[in-house]
Amino acid sequence: MVVGAGVGGLAAAARLAADSHEVLVLEQADAVGGKLGTEVVDGFVFDTGPSLVTMPWVLEELFAETGAPLADVLDLRRLAVACRYTFPDGTVLDLPGELADVPGALDAALGPGRGAQWTAFLGRARAVWDVTRGPFLESPISVRGMLRLSRRVGDVATVAPWRSLRGLGARYLEDPRLRMLLDRYATYTGSDPRAAPAALATVPWAEQAWGSWYVPGGLGRIAEALRTRVEELGGEVRTGAHVVGVVLVDGRAAGVRLADGTVLDADVVVANADAAEVYGHLVPGRAAARARRSIARATPSLAGFVLLLALDDPPADQPHHQVLFAEDYDAEFDAVFGRGGPARPVERPTVYVSAPDDPAVVPGPGTGAWFVLVNAPRHDPGGGVDWDRPGLAEAYADRLLDLMAERGLDVRDRVRHRTVLTPADLERRTSTPGGSIYGTSSNGARAAFLRPANRSPVPGLYLVGGSAHPGGGLPLVVLSARIVADLVRRDDASGQPR
Incomplete structure (x- = not known):
């Protein structure tokens, strides 16, 4: 049984189904994808999570090992310009997609x-x-x-x-x-x-060695393709199923309890949910308490503040991705992580823009579906930023549009409508505490050892996804699914309690 139909959960489900396990995936939302979300407004289609694919061989391996190859399912297109960077001194760099x-x-x-x-x-x-x-x-x-x-x-x-x-x-x-x-x-x-x-030097190496890729129609199609693969292998994906607890029998995971009181039995439970949520609310007992304490020792990752902009007559010759750098990058990180004072919205943040030239994501010619993201402190009403405070989100959205204009990308008079997503919205949508995108950050030499392991301390329970080892981002999440499937296979073969 898999709890959560994000990319990690679906990838694990596909691998387990390919290994002849009976697989049921339970997702509390009405759609699959988790943080790889999609928002559709008046014919404009927005990716609300990742907007590019790196290390495409990870996806190719997953599909090849569970059935038909990736090329038969999705069209990945390599970007000629990986990203346009505008530096504070006005210098513009178009970073090529070929190393x-x-x-x-x-x-x-x-x-x-x-x-x-x-x-x-x-x-x-x-x-x-x-x-x-x-x-x-x-x-x-x-x-x-x-x-x-x-x-x-x-x-x-x-x-x-x-x-x-x-x-x-x-x-x-x-x-x-x-x-x-x-x-x-x-x-x-x-x-x-x-x-x-x-x-983390491996991150730019991997991105530039294997290029930056896009899926026409939006990256949300990856989640749908994974759902189809699970179902083709005989698995079931059930949306609108809210898991409120993992059932333990003699100290090992033996199923889950739904919000309506239904108990579903399982030999193995794979949790594709934020580890803090899993150990804080879904799993009882001392082992979970120890795991909670370990997570608490790590620094939560930063969150994100998002604008989804439906544009009329968008500026011409825009790259798929661009970054407008902050004048003071250290001040940005100080604000986000609460150094030199409490965490606070960044006054002049780095702005990331995804502007796909893709007719499949807009209602017609002369329109654009832009995703705008800035680093933001997590939602923390008790000790940091309360992103639900009346007026804060809209005022900050206005400030970001003004800032983009200052840095040479003025679209204020082209916005047909906008959707604002704050860290608080992300917390509600994905059950991610504070909207911390990656669970815990990699801050500190010990961070990798504080990230929750894929085999949990509770026998029969495994963790997959961005908050577990080896970390966040599409390729690592898919790799975490391979690790989990290998662990289940190894535990099955050993005959030992999982």
Whole structure:
């Protein structure tokens, strides 16, 4: 049984069904996808979560190992321009989607030698990837595995667990704009580059090595394709089914209880929900209490404030993705994580815009469906930002549109309608405490060990998704599903209690 029909839950369900398990997926919402959500307003289709696919081989592997190949199900298109970056000094960089073209583009936009700096950094990042891919990203995290890695002195030096992402970048990147570009990759895990580990250098390497991809019609189609795959394999996906508890028998997971009182039995329960929600509300007992304490020691990830803009006559020649950098990136992270005072909305945040040139997501020619995102502190009425405070969300939305205009992207007179999604909205939609997108951040050298493991301390219960190992983002969530399916298979074969 799988609780939650996000990408992690559906991917795990597909793998388990392919292994001949009888699979039932229970989703409290009326649609699948979880954080890979879709909003449709007057013919405009918006992705409300991830807006690009990286490491596409992870999806290709999933579909190939559970049935028909990905190419038979979804059309992935590689973006020629991965992202347009506008820096505070007005410099504009169109980062190519092909790795071989990146150094030349950096030299042309930022000045001679910048491509060489970035190439040198990516060389180190690739080495970190080679060391960490197996033991960190594709395997269950374990003390034994970490001890084995720690004995290889050269590998430890490569990963540099004592160094932050920003600290590693400083060794290679002299241009402050390149350092700002690198800082942004920490936000892929909801983290602060000053505290996130150097191992996150693998994020820009993976993105640029395998490119940035888009699914025509929107990334929400991935979730629908996964649902279809589960059902083709004989599994059932039931929406509108609100799970309120995991049933334990003799200390092991034996099913779930629904909000209407129905109890459904299961040999295995896979929870695709935020780990804090799982251990805080769904699972009773001492083991869950210990897991809650471990999660509490980690820093929650940042959240996001979103504008969904339906535009008439959008500006021409816009790239699919663009980033308008903050004038003071450190001030942004200070505000989001509550340094130098309580957490607060960022006055002048970095603005991320997804503007797909895709006729399938708009009602007609001359219109645009834009997704605008800024980093934001989590919803915390008791000690931080109360995003439900009357007037706050709309006032902040107005401020962001004004800020975009200041940075050269003025669409204020083109907005047909807008939808505002705050961290509080995300919390309600996805049962994610505070709207923290990735559960816990990667802030601190010990963060990876505080992230909940895929095999829970409760026998028969497994965790999958962005708040569990190995972390958030589409590819890692899909990898977490593979880890869970392998664990279930291994536990079945051993004949030991799960």
